[in-house]
Amino acid sequence: MSSNRSAALNLFQSRPKTVKERDNRKITSYYAENVFTQDKLRAYLSNDAYKVYNQTIADGKKISRELADQIAAALKAWAMEKGTTHYTHWFQPLTGTTAEKHDSFFTLSSNGAAVEKFDGDALVQQEPDASSFPSGGLRATFEARGYTAWDPMSPAFIMDIAGSKTLCIPTVFISYTGDALDHKAPLIRSLEALDKAATGVARYFDRFVNKVNATLGWEQEYFLIDKAMYYARPDLMASGRTVFGRSPAKGQQLEDHYFGAIPERVFNYMVDLEMECHKLGIPVRTRHNEVAPSQFELAPMFEEANIAVDHNSLLMDLMDRVARRHNLIVLLHEKPFAGINGSGKHNNWSMSTDTGTNLLGPGKTPRNNLQFLTFFINTIKAVHDHADLLRAAIAAESNDYRLGANEAPPAIISVFIGEYLTKALDAIEIRVENDLKEEAENDLKLDIHKMIPDVMMDNTDRNRTSPFAFTGNKFEFRAVGSSANCADAMMVLNTIVASQLNDFKTKVDKHIAEGEKKDSAILKELRTCIQTSKNILFEGDNYSDAWAEEAKKRGLPNIKTTPQALDALTTKKAHHLFGDLNIMTEREQEARHEIYLEKYIKKVEIEASLIQELAINQILPACIKAQTDLIHNIQSAQNAGIGKNMMTAQQHILQKISESIHAAHQGILTMEKEREKANQMKSTREVAVHLCDHVKPHFLEIRNHIDELELYVEDKLWPIPKYREILFNR
Numbered sequence: 001m002s003s004n005r006s007a008a009l010n011l012f013q014s015r016p017k018t019v020k021e022r023d024n025r026k027i028t029s030y031y032a033e034n035v036f037t038q039d040k041l042r043a044y045l046s047n048d049a050y051k052v053y054n055q056t057i058a059d060g061k062k063i064s065r066e067l068a069d070q071i072a073a074a075l076k077a078w079a080m081e082k083g084t085t086h087y088t089h090w091f092q093p094l095t096g097t098t099a100e101k102h103d104s105f106f107t108l109s110s111n112g113a114a115v116e117k118f119d120g121d122a123l124v125q126q127e128p129d130a131s132s133f134p135s136g137g138l139r140a141t142f143e144a145r146g147y148t149a150w151d152p153m154s155p156a157f158i159m160d161i162a163g164s165k166t167l168c169i170p171t172v173f174i175s176y177t178g179d180a181l182d183h184k185a186p187l188i189r190s191l192e193a194l195d196k197a198a199t200g201v202a203r204y205f206d207r208f209v210n211k212v213n214a215t216l217g218w219e220q221e222y223f224l225i226d227k228a229m230y231y232a233r234p235d236l237m238a239s240g241r242t243v244f245g246r247s248p249a250k251g252q253q254l255e256d257h258y259f260g261a262i263p264e265r266v267f268n269y270m271v272d273l274e275m276e277c278h279k280l281g282i283p284v285r286t287r288h289n290e291v292a293p294s295q296f297e298l299a300p301m302f303e304e305a306n307i308a309v310d311h312n313s314l315l316m317d318l319m320d321r322v323a324r325r326h327n328l329i330v331l332l333h334e335k336p337f338a339g340i341n342g343s344g345k346h347n348n349w350s351m352s353t354d355t356g357t358n359l360l361g362p363g364k365t366p367r368n369n370l371q372f373l374t375f376f377i378n379t380i381k382a383v384h385d386h387a388d389l390l391r392a393a394i395a396a397e398s399n400d401y402r403l404g405a406n407e408a409p410p411a412i413i414s415v416f417i418g419e420y421l422t423k424a425l426d427a428i429e430i431r432v433e434n435d436l437k438e439e440a441e442n443d444l445k446l447d448i449h450k451m452i453p454d455v456m457m458d459n460t461d462r463n464r465t466s467p468f469a470f471t472g473n474k475f476e477f478r479a480v481g482s483s484a485n486c487a488d489a490m491m492v493l494n495t496i497v498a499s500q501l502n503d504f505k506t507k508v509d510k511h512i513a514e515g516e517k518k519d520s521a522i523l524k525e526l527r528t529c530i531q532t533s534k535n536i537l538f539e540g541d542n543y544s545d546a547w548a549e550e551a552k553k554r555g556l557p558n559i560k561t562t563p564q565a566l567d568a569l570t571t572k573k574a575h576h577l578f579g580d581l582n583i584m585t586e587r588e589q590e591a592r593h594e595i596y597l598e599k600y601i602k603k604v605e606i607e608a609s610l611i612q613e614l615a616i617n618q619i620l621p622a623c624i625k626a627q628t629d630l631i632h633n634i635q636s637a638q639n640a641g642i643g644k645n646m647m648t649a650q651q652h653i654l655q656k657i658s659e660s661i662h663a664a665h666q667g668i669l670t671m672e673k674e675r676e677k678a679n680q681m682k683s684t685r686e687v688a689v690h691l692c693d694h695v696k697p698h699f700l701e702i703r704n705h706i707d708e709l710e711l712y713v714e715d716k717l718w719p720i721p722k723y724r725e726i727l728f729n730r
Contacts (some may be wrong), residue, residue, distance in 0.1 A: 005721050008232035015226070015265075015327055032281035034082070034158040036075060039436035044074035051218055055072045055724060060192075063152055068120030075156055076105065076118040079167040084158055087118060087167040088127045092485060093133045098313050100174075101128045102166055108358070123169065124150045133173075133181055135591060146181060148173050151188070154310050161321070170310050179588050180626050182220045183487035186584050189496035191306060197501040198351055198375070202359060204508070204518060205371040211354040214494050217360040217474075218309035219289055219299040220315065221343035221482050223331040224266055229726045230329040234612050239603070240333035240398065240483070243611050243699065244619065246707040247339035248724040251293065259289045261624050265326065273298070278280050280318070282311045292340040293727040302348070303580035305494070309486045312345070316483075332483040335401035337723060338703070342402035343482035344409075345488055350474040351497075357502065361473040374504075374522060375427070377529045379475060382500035383468055384533035386411035386492070386577070388557060388568035390468070390477075391493040395596070395601040401483035403560075409467030409479040411565075412551045412558045413657035414538040416466035422539065428523065429530045465542035495583050504529070522587065562600050563688040568594040597688045604691040606674055611702055612668050618719040619706055623661050626713040630654045656712045664705035 023030075028298060042050050049070045056063055063071070079087070088100040103126075105116040126148045133146070154170035173182035180186055191214055195246060197211035231234050235243040262270065270287050277284045277300075303311065319330045337341035351359040359375040360369075390413050394403070398527040403411045417425070463469050467479040480489045504525055511521035533556040551558060559565045568574060570593050578584040584592075634650050645650070678690040710718060 004232050005719060005725075008226075008228040008721055009725060009729075011228040011670075012226045022271065027278050029285075030275075031091075031278045034160065034279045035281040036156040037281070038076060038155075040078055041074060043072070044078055051615075057152065062381060063124075063487070065120050065124075068150075070120075072118050072120045072123040075123065075167065075169075075682060076116070079158060079165075079252075079588065080105065082158055082165060083164040084167050086165075087122070087169065088149075089128070089171040090168040091148050091171045091173040092310075092313055092487065093173055093181060094183065094592070096132065096485065096599070097597070098485065099128070099133075099316055100168065101126070103167060117610050124288050128173075128333060135175065135181060135595070137177075146173060146175050151184065151306070152277060153188075153304075154307055157314075158181045159280075179591070180584065183485045183491075184306075186486040186578075186588070187491045187494075187593075188306060189583045190491040190498070190581075193498040193583060194351070194494040194501075197498040197505070198359065199353075200505050201378075201501050202353055202357075203373070204374070204522065206353070206355060206357070209353045209355055209357075212351050213361065214305040215302045215352050215474075216305040216490060217300060217302040217348040218308060218312050218486055219286075219297060219344075219346040219348070220312065220319075221295065221297045221345065222319065223295050223336055224269065224323065224328050224342065225294055225331065225726050226702070226729060227324065227327045228327050229721045231727070232721050233726070234614055234720075235607075236329075236331070236336070238610055241336045241401070241609050242338070242723075242726075243607060243608075243614065243715070244337060244703055244706045244710075244720075245723045245726075246710040247430065248722070248727070250728075252291055255291070257289050257293050257295070260289045262296075263316075264439075265328075266456045266724060269326045269328055270296070270298070272300055272325070273319060276318050276322055277315065280311075280314060282315055282318075284315075286721070290341070290343075291417060292337070295341065295343065302350070305349070305482075309490060310485050311636075327464065334398045334481040337727065340727075342346075344402070344478060345480045345482045345484060345486065346472060347477040347480050347493075348474045349477060349490065350469070350492055360470075360475065360609075370522065370679065373424070373428070375524060375532075376417075376421075376470070377526050378500050378504050379497055380417070380536065381504075381529040381533040382414065382493075382496040383415055383613075384536040385500065387536065388491070388494040388559070388565075389492050389496060389574060389577075390479075391559050391565045392480060392486065392568040393489045394477075394479045395562040396484060397562055398483055400560070400562055402481065403479060409465065410542050410558070411547070411560045412548065412556055413467055413479075413536070414542065414551070415475075415536050416463040416469040416539060418463075418470065419539065421470065422537065424536075425530050425667065429527055429534075463539065463542070466538070467542070472606050476566055491583065495578060495581055498581060499577055511692055519544070546724065560648050561692050563685060563692050566593055566596050567685075569596075597684045600688050601684065601691060604688075604696060605675070608671060608691075608695055608701065610670065611699060613708060614701055614720075615664060615668060615702065619709065620661060620664065621720050622717045623657055623709050626717050627654065627657050627661065629714075630657070653712050657709060658707045660708045660712070662704050664709070667698050667702040667705065671695055671702065674698070 041053070045053065049067060052067055053063070053071070056067065075286060085106070086104050088102045090098060090100050093099050105118055107115060107117045109115050128146060128148060129716045148171040149168045151172055154576060156167060156169045159166050159168050172180070172185040172188065174182050174185060185718065194214055195212050199209055203208040233242060235241065272654075274284055274287070283301040283303065284298050286297070287297070287300055288297055300308075300311065308678045316332060323330045332343065334344070350361075353359065360372065360379070362372050391411065403409065467477070467478045477489055479491065480486065507525050508518075509520045511524060512518055514522070534554065538547065548558060569589050574589060575586045577587055579586060592686070629652060630650055634647055634654065635649055637650070638644075674690070674694045678687050678695065681687045710722065
């Protein structure tokens with residue numbers, strides 16, 4: 001066996017099996033102990049300052065510098081009592097990871113004395129070097145100035161790494177000219193737009209509603225493998241996925257892993273991870289084996305969307321850090337292994353009022369159900385009208401491997417609502433017209449009880465193949481990739497629903513102004529929404545070829561690749577949508593389009609280089625050695641007088657190895673020629689499309705030949721860990 005692979009297996013087998021003594025305190029005794037919660041803010045602020053803070057937040061106003069100084073002093077006092085020495089503005093640039101620049105509380109006074117200092121200026125704003133972060137042409141490389149600005153809606157927290165503690169302050173990241181350079185700023189703007197639009201509609205049903213929050217509950221899927229296996233696979237290290245690897249005889253076909261007993265080593269990791277999460281206020285509750293071998297999932301309780309996004313970004317950092325303590329590696333790539341399920345990050349989204357109502361929760365009375373159906377139907381209409389933007393929000397080079405595969409939602413955006421709600425919408429579409437005519441002719445009161453049937457949670461099955469499914473009291477956006485920042489998908493969803501609700505309210509108000517009764521006006525517009533958006537409703541198997549054909553007939557787009565999907569960001573329709581609601585300027589949209597294309601290009605280029613290097617430097621030499629050994633074996637047999645008819649097995653294997661070596665090498669040469677063509681192209685989109693259409697197809701072609709060689713080449717010669725070793729060693 002090759003030295004690298006052998007060393008990895010030996011190291012794995014030598015891992016200690018002991019587990020450190022556990023902290024068995026109740027979760028409630030340490031939950032959020034490293035978070036500057038509202039209770040802690042109240043304890044460290046004066047009563048007057050706390051009242052001013054609450055009123056400022058309630059009014060949606062900016063925090064004054066005087067109040068910022070008081071909050072900074074409270075934060076510093078709390079953090080230093082916890083043993084914290086440094087602070088950082090924690091932000092989410094468009095790199096796909098989080099970022100931070102640490103500064104010490106320590107400084108020197110004017111007379112040279114050592115002091116600890118942290119004031120409102122340090123809390124509210126910092127100036128990290130922005131030149132090396134993606135800007136999409138918004139600024140030149142030499143224009144380095146950028147600002148992080150405090151988000152007071154997301155609580156500060158303390159990160160404890162190897163006993164050294166840092167106060168982390170969630171912030172947005174903007175350029176010197178005020179353009180958003182992160183995921184968080186547009187998300188916050190979309191939340192404000194949705195709040196305003198949804199509050200206006202919610203007041204049709206409850207005049208005491210003053211605020212609507214978008215809520216999010218994400219489900220994080222991931223793979224967990226041994227660190228030694230990871231470091232013996234250059235492709236996993238550089239791209240997060242295996243560019244080669246033959247499917248093992250036993251994969252997931254027995255379906256014995258899903259919800260099975262959690263392996264002890266993985267369980268130990270999960271327990272440690274959950275404790276770290278709870279200390280940081282991340283309310284994780286669920287853990288289990290997922291469908292594929294070595295695949296797992298964790299999920300929290302629902303939270304306000306801005307905080308939920310921060311928590312998921314923080315979680316991905318934590319997962320990696322905690323895994324390495326256990327000599328494990330977390331893989332968040334959407335498709336790290338061919339032939340088995342990939343990983344998603346299901347985004348469960350809803351809207352709740354400050355009066356305690358879930359606007360997507362069916363009610364017990366017809367009146368409440370009219371409210372539910374209003375928000376339910378408007379969401380469907382928004383998805384129908386802007387399916388291209390939702391597809392763009394989940395577009396990524398890594399997610400392209402998963403979308404449309406036989407275990408994930410397809411690239412066609414459709415909505416599942418179940419048989420019962422489908423009948424309810426059909427009834428509204430048919431009855432509204434008839435009953436409204438009757439009302440007009442006979443001046444009869446509209447019978448809401450007859451119009452709106454009882455709607456209950458869990459009275460319809462789930463459709464696990466749907467990319468956007470209603471699941472009882474929320475919509476589940478299942479097509480989001482496991483490595484993605486939730487903010488992009490949530491920002492688009494908030495924006496399109498806000499736009500639709502604004503349009504809906506304008507039309508309803510017009511009907512009311514013309515003398516129509518409010519409920520009648522609402523139902524009339526709901527009927528129109530149903531009629532114009534029902535093409536996007538689909539209850540069947542989203543994986544089937546028949547659905548792709550049916551979707552085409554319905555006029556639903558099937559955008560299979562990231563370069564195509566990202567085009568939706570630059571349309572006039574998108575410019576108006578995001579611009580009118582003050583979510584993103586046209587400059588910011590164009591910049592994101594450029595940034596995401598550049599990211600796509602870099603990832604494809606990395607994988608192409610990996611395929612070339614791994615094949616030529618490691619795999620093909622091992623195969624040539626096997627080829628040479630077989631030739632010597634055949635020649636020796638012939639010299640010994642063994643007839644050719646007795647050597648057919650060796651001849652067959654030699655033929656297979658020789659053919660696959662040649663084909664793999666030719667595929668690499670062809671791929672490299674196509675990469676050279678891409679390098680000659682001028683526009684970023686041209687390069688991305690060429691890599692997508694003319695380079696990536698060679699990845700699978702080369703892989704098929706390499707995976708064929710894995711079958712025929714002697715096991716001891718194969719240089720990298722195989723799937724059976726990576727996925728099934730516990």
